[in-house]
Amino acid sequence: MEFLAPGSWPDALAARAENPGAVPIAGGTDVMVDLNFDRHRPDALIDLTRVGELREWSVAEDGTVRLGAGVSFARVMSELSALAPGLAMASRTVGSPQIRVRGTVGGNLGSASPAGDAHPVLLAVGAAVEVESAARGPRAIPVSEFFTGVKTSALEPDELISAVLLPAATGPQQFAKVGTRNAMVIAVTSFGLALHPEQGRVGAAIGSAAPTPLSAVDAQDYAAGELVDLWSSRGELPGGVAARFGELVAAAARPIDDVRGTAAYRRHALSVLARRTLTWAWDEYRRAA
Amino acid sequence: MTAVSGQAPTATARTREDGGVGTDAARPDGRLKVTGEFAYGSDLWMDDMLWGVTLRSPHPHARIRSIDIGPALALPGVFAVLTAEDVPGELRYGLEIADQPVLAEDVVLYQGEPVALVAAEHPETARRASARIVVDYEVLEPVTDARTALGHGNEGPRTDLHPEPTPVVEQSREAAPLRPHGNLIRHLKIRKGDQRDAAAAAGKDIVVVTGDYEVGMQDQAFLGPESGLAVPAEDGGVDLYVSTQWLHVDQQQICRALGMPKEKVRLTLAGVGGAFGGREDLSMHVHACLLAMRTGKPVKMSYNREESFFGHVHRHPAKMHYEHGFTRDGDLVSVRARIWLDGGAYASSSAAVVGNAGLMGIGPYVVPNVTMDCWGAYTNNPPCGAMRGFGAVQAAFAYESQMDKGAAALGIDPVELRVRNAMEEGSIAPTGQVVDSAAPVVELLRRLQAMPLPPAASSGADVDLRAMPGGVSNTTHGEGVRRGVGWAVGYKNIAFSEGFDDYSTARVRLEITGGEPTVTVHTAAAEVGQGLVTVQQQIARTELGVERVVIAPTDTSVGSGGSTSASRQTYVTGGAVQEACRRVRAAVLARSGRELWEDVLGDLVAVLGDEAVEETVVWRHRPTEAVDPETGQGNAHVQYAFAAHRVVVDVDVELGLVKVVEMACTQDVGKAINPQAVVGQIHGGSAQGMGLALMEEVVVTDGIIRNPSFTDYLIPTILDMPPMRVEVLELPDPHAPYGLRGVGEPPTVSSGPAVLAAIRDATGMFLTRVPVRPEHITLSGDVRSEERA
Incomplete structure (x- = not known):
């Protein structure tokens, strides 16, 4: 197995183009598990940790946060809790402190696991994945089009993930995840929520309860409809709205029974998480008045 | 008698301040x-060593038609490929019954059974070579339920997994016949007092509570995987450096397999990263020696985490049926119990575990009339054997659940019911043995009662998530959270029992x-x-x-x-x-x-x-006796050790998530030789019992392990393990050195049942299986399966 260590982004793209069987590695928290368990023996690894620009983040004038693919979960927690509170909350649930120092949002997307902790929030806020190839240059893929199946994505074999583009938060965001342990656990199911008051929109997305992370579209539409007159008044959430929202989120899931939990439990847990997180987010929105 | 506080043991009587008995002497390691x-077994290294790898069966039950090792031998860098034919001595070994082949001969009886060995100059080469060995299997139907294996209640054609007789080896601990027939490893019986039903036995108004309980398969989850290095010696013998629990019993078994005298097979302990019973049986010991003898080179074998789940025995899963008869005022007059332990494919120490589960199976209570049947069965599940608590753990979930159920039926406080029936010094155990040193069950419970309870849970937006069920995963800010308190007491026999020359x-x-x-x-x-x-x-x-x-x-x-x-x-x-x-x-x-x-x-x-x-x-230590095979009567035990727990939990009843808020433990240790180490054992043992109650299970479906990794076999983290209050009693046992009592196992016996009791108290649900999974708790009773949703 070859180990390629490009020192710059153009070199990384060139290495990717020349080695279609190569696996990019950043924090290694997923890739190394596969290697250690002998599940995967790629021809080559492309180490992205020497590409400095991947570890940077910035905010554009229009408020878009450009988060380099190599920014660790630990840094998202400490540096982005105001601009991307939902992603920061999700980052806090990733693995252990050691894993959060190594693991990156770009790597999470690269693995494209249905249980990836960053994904529901990225869907809820309407983020895009910025990818690039040496041959065709950069393009932005909406997160809603990024996940194509269990651990597969729209990333082409010659492309690398350069960044995640997400709008700076304009309202409260939440992330909640159920696991059978109180820390360091893979999601049995998870839920991301973002309120976009300026657009009168509610983003809602589920993880680990379908072949891919997915948006709960009916639930989003229902909540937006119920809240349409309340954004300006910041009135109380009408009775039954949060519960109905939870039911619609549960209905959007396509879970399976597996060793981590049953399909029925996943659906049930999603309804609870959605109900609670909408309540928390709305209460926060009201308090912010 | 001295109390030692939880976090900073301070008050024990120090005989001297120079690191002697009774002090917190620092560990040399x-x-x-x-x-x-520190160098563990997996750190062993010699410059010219080879790496050994094991090819294991993917099937829980199959006949081996043929094995072709040619393609593996053809790989450059491979020095040897061995199968059962290459074992020079006795093919079969075992702690008590020599039923397990060093390498599978004509059948495999569990998923992960070793079939062939490869030695190569690089571990990757050895793995590639083992993948090239062609084994032609005829897949057979696995037997996956202990009761079915024994023909209990599910009559029909029975597949006998060990049709040939195999010898009971000299270190066997029991006088009772082992492997008398079929898939039965051992049947332990206690017949004490009146054998009629409870009401007839007591001749008066009796409240009978009945329960069926189940305990899942726990793994020892030691951190250091099975590892060792075998070095061929100039005298034609072999030196083995290995992580193990008992060098000499390993040596006996290795000598038989190699056909060599013990002078030629010398063992040295390599650094051991935890054991908990999982290293009592051989793992890579004989394999590495065979490869070293064949190649003339040092051979290292070190399992990875996944292989480790197949490389050692687990705690027996148990199914248990109990009937307790109480008088109206709470006297426990009879216990009738049946326990089925799934021993898996090979016996390991199942016979002794059956003995323990049965003999300790009604708990630290005085009961005049006892009918106990405990069976160990062969199946095609992973072999089960020793794990901390050794049979006493499984039974405690049942007997302590029964005490709570009895208390509820009688309207008596659960602690008072235990106190009323508690063993004390001079009590007669179910074996007829007199408990001849301190048995402070009442004091352990009273001391727990005297401890303050932790403050109530907080709630709201600024809640500390780490204190909530679900932790930092942010699942509740107090919604759905209910508090519960549970109690349990347990006991464990210390040292080897039933006449073993220990x-x-x-x-x-x-x-x-x-x-x-x-x-x-x-x-x-x-x-x-x-x-x-x-x-x-x-x-x-x-x-x-x-x-x-x-x-x-x-x-x-x-x-x-x-x-x-x-x-x-x-x-x-x-x-x-x-x-x-x-x-x-x-x-x-x-x-x-x-x-x-x-x-x-x-x-x-x-x-x-x-x-x-x-x-x-x-x-x-003073000798023990075998118990009578028909009545279970006899002075089977050296010493008993007692521990009790009070556990406080917060349960999110909507999501079924549990936060253990506090565990309090009282334990009598006779004499704390090293008080800090004693408290460490109580912390660790309590955590391991809590793990079994909440999350630790090797999930086996149709004989296949579904979670052989720490990704999905979950053990408690520091955010799951609560602070502990610990009080250590020192009531000397006059028969023991310094009056000491064994420490490591008792806290593992009582902590899990107390966690389960606390969850019941919080939810109002009478849960009967551990580990308790979130879907067992969620109050909407329709979410347990998709069909019912």
């Missing part, structure tokens, strides 16, 4: 371990080195992380008054130290070290012509000169 410099050997030398008196303690007793090396030093310091005590490498050049299990090493090897020290003292006194050790101590340099005084002692 402590600094190396916390700085990551002993340890210690060699102690006193000499002057560098102008200073030095004691060297040499035993074959395995330090597995529990602190035996520290205890040996402390005992030598106390007995001889010499501060510098060196622990010699642990190997088979000294006699057996017995197993590091059954909470027995401080008792038995500690007893051997104590006696050897006393003989050294007597020999030195005789040489000096003086009468008082204190007079000699300051003058040792002159008294000893260049000579060393050395004594070797084989030390036994």
Whole structure:
């Protein structure tokens, strides 16, 4: 197995183009598990940790946060809790402190696991994945089009993930995840929520309860409809709205029974998480008045 | 009697401040371990060594039609490929019944059974080569339920997994017939008192509570995987460096498999990263020796985490049916119980576990009428054997659940019902044995009751998520959270029981080195992380008054130290070290012509000169007896040890997530040789029992392990393990060295049942299976399966 260590982004793209069987590695928290368990023996690894620009983040004038693919979960927690509170909350649930120092949002997307902790929030806020190839240059893929199946994505074999583009938060965001342990656990199911008051929109997305992370579209539409007159008044959430929202989120899931939990439990847990997180987010929105 | 507080044990009586018995003497291996410099078995290395790899069966039950090793041998870098034909001695080995092949011969009986071995110059090469071995399997239907295997309640054609007779080996612990027929490994019976039903037996108004309980398969989850290095020796023998729990029983089994005398098979303990029973059986021991003998080169084998789940035995899953009969005022008059333990494909120590589960199976209570049947069965599930608590753990979930159920039925406080029926010194155990030292069940419970309860849970937006069910995963800010408190008491037999000749050997030398008196303690007793090396030093310091005590490498050049299990090493090897020290003292006194050790101590340099005084002692605890095979009566046990827990939980009843808020434990240890280590054992044992109650399960479906990794076999993290209040009692046992009582297992017996009781208290649900999964708790009863949703 070859180990390629490009020192710059153009070199990384060139290495990717020349080695279609190569696996990019950043924090290694997923890739190394596969290697250690002998599940995967790629021809080559492309180490992205020497590409400095991947570890940077910035905010554009229009408020878009450009988060380099190599920014660790630990840094998202400490540096982005105001601009991307939902992603920061999700980052806090990733693995252990050691894993959060190594693991990156770009790597999470690269693995494209249905249980990836960053994904529901990225869907809820309407983020895009910025990818690039040496041959065709950069393009932005909406997160809603990024996940194509269990651990597969729209990333082409010659492309690398350069960044995640997400709008700076304009309202409260939440992330909640159920696991059978109180820390360091893979999601049995998870839920991301973002309120976009300026657009009168509610983003809602589920993880680990379908072949891919997915948006709960009916639930989003229902909540937006119920809240349409309340954004300006910041009135109380009408009775039954949060519960109905939870039911619609549960209905959007396509879970399976597996060793981590049953399909029925996943659906049930999603309804609870959605109900609670909408309540928390709305209460926060009201308090912010 | 002295109480030791939880986080900072301080108050125990110190005999001296120089690292002797009763002090928090520092571990000699402590600094190396916390700085990551300690060499474990997986760190063994020789420059010219080969790597050994095991090919394992993917099927739980199959006939082997043929094995073609040619493609593996053809791979460059491969030095040897071995199958069952290459085992020179006895093919089958076992702790009690020699039923397990070193390598599968014509059938495989569990997923992961070793089939072939490869040695190569690189582990990757060895793995690639093993993948090229072609095994033609005829897949057979697996037997996956213990009751079905025995034909209990599910009559039909029965597949006997071990049709050929296999010998019961000499270290067997029981007099009862083992493997009498079919898939039965052992049937333990207790027939005490009136055998009619409870009401008839008591002749009065009786409340009978009945329950069926199930315990899942727990893994020891030790951190250091199975590892060792076999080095061929010039004398035609082999030196094996290996992480294990009992060098001499390994040596016996290896010698039989290799067909070599024990002088030619020498074992040295490699650094052990935890054991908990999972290293009582052989793993890579014979395999590495076979490869080393064949290739003439040192061979290292080290399992990865996934292979480790297939490489050692687990805790027996149990199904249990209990009927308790109480008088209206709460006297427990009868217990009728049936326990089925799934032994998996090979016997391992199942027979002894069956003995323990049955004999300890009604708990630390006085019951005049007992009917107990406990069976161990062969199936095609992973082999099960020793794990901390050894049968007592499974039974405790049932008998403590029954005490709570009885309390509810009678309208009596659960602690008061336990107190009313508690064992005490002088009580008669279900075996008829008199409990002849302290049995402070009542005091343990009363001390727990006297402890303050933790403050109520907080709630709201600024809640500390780490204190909530679900933790930082942010699942509740107080919604759905209900508090519960649960109680449990348990007991465990210490050291080997039922007539086993249980002993340890210690060699102690006193000499002057560098102008200073030095004691060297040499035993074959395995330090597995529990602190035996520290205890040996402390005992030598106390007995001889010499501060510098060196622990010699642990190997088979000294006699057996017995197993590091059954909470027995401080008792038995500690007893051997104590006696050897006393003989050294007597020999030195005789040489000096003086009468008082204190007079000699300051003058040792002159008294000893260049000579060393050395004594070797084989030390036994008082003998035990086999129990009667029909009635279970007999003085089967050396010592009992008692612990009790009070557990406080917060349960999110909508999501089924549990936060253990506090565990409080009281335990009698007779004498705390090292109070800090004692409290550490209580913390760790409590955590392991809690893990079984909440999350730890090897999930097996149709004989296939579904979660062989720490990704999906979950053990508690620091955010799952709560702070503990610990009170240690020191009520001396006059039969034991220093009055001590074994410590390691009792907290694992009672913590899990107390967690389960607390969850029941919080939810109002009478849960009957552990681990409790979130979907078992969620109050909407329709979410347990998709069909019912």
